[in-house]
Amino acid sequence: MNGSDRAGSDDYARSGDGGTTRPPAAPPRRFRPRWLPTLAAVLLVPLFIAAGQWQWHKAGAKAELQRQYETLGSGPAVQVPAELVAAESLRYRRVAARGTYEPGRQILIDNQTYRQRAGFQVVTPLRIEGGGMRVLVDRGWIPGLPEHDRVPEVDTPAGTVEVSGLAVVPGSRFFTLKDERGDGAWPRVWQNLDMERYAALAGFPVQPVVIRLDPQSAAGGFVREWPQPDDRRLMNLGYALQWWSFAATTVALWLYLGFRRKT
Incomplete structure (x- = not known):
């Protein structure tokens, strides 16, 4: 790079008062949830949790029936x-x-x-x-x-x-x-x-x-x-974990969408 090019580059990197220019800082993110994701979370999270609990109780009931079958039948x-x-x-x-x-x-x-x-x-x-x-x-x-x-x-x-x-x-x-x-x-x-x-x-x-x-x-x-x-309690336990993971994912998405930059 020759002298004129170096000078041009220096002129470009410096402001008029001799300081280096920097991009403006982004506004901070603040938690301001929108009403539509909030409504969806309020409706879906309890539903997912209840569905998981139902599957969990079904697994427990099947385990008890299997225990009775093995114990009483002998x-x-x-x-x-x-x-x-x-x-x-x-x-x-x-x-x-x-x-x-x-x-x-x-x-x-x-x-x-x-x-x-x-x-x-x-x-x-x-x-x-x-x-x-x-x-x-x-x-x-x-x-x-x-x-x-x-x-x-x-x-x-x-x-x-x-x-x-x-x-x-x-x-x-x-x-x-x-x-x-x-x-x-x-x-x-x-x-x-x-x-x-x-x-x-x-x-x-x-x-x-x-x-x-x-x-x-x-x-x-x-x-x-x-x-x-019918002893398929492991399948019911898997369904319970799946429903609860849906609830956790819904909460995570609601939090992610709720943090917005102030405009």
Whole structure:
């Protein structure tokens, strides 16, 4: 660089009074949140936190059911009495009952699959010896017929039988697509096992549990590969953390957008 160029550069770098020019300082950032991000945060953060808590409680409930299944199911068998009992007193316990099957009030639960084949679960009431109380026995799965409008015939042992198995409590939230009362005849095919509706239609008292017949039992059983309770609590815990991370991200974005330079 020659002398004239150096001089020109020096002249450019200095102000008129001999000082060096500097760019003007940026105004400081101040926290002044806008109303729209604030409204979004107020609405979304509690929603995300509540969704996370719901998933967290679901995981805890599933863990408790799994614990009950493993603990109670390994104990000695409890005799099902001829008097009505609370469902929770028998849930996931090994139970036994003695009585006679009543095939006239037997039902087939539709849309049940086994190894990718459609069929039915056979549920038969057992009249417990010593009274008029019944308990429903899930005797297992049978295949459907090629003619979908036909119902398969089911063999049922006559006389006194001894049944044993695991007591389960059926669900209670169903959506029924049709009235299963039909023309007054007993409805053999049901979409689901609604215990209250069954007792109302059958006209006799029923214990609030269903006995899943043991695979080793000879009391008129069919295919019995019983599933364990749906234990997917790790998935629920993952969902909980995901919802809570959404809440944290929303707060972070609200803070970031709230710091603005004063104009």
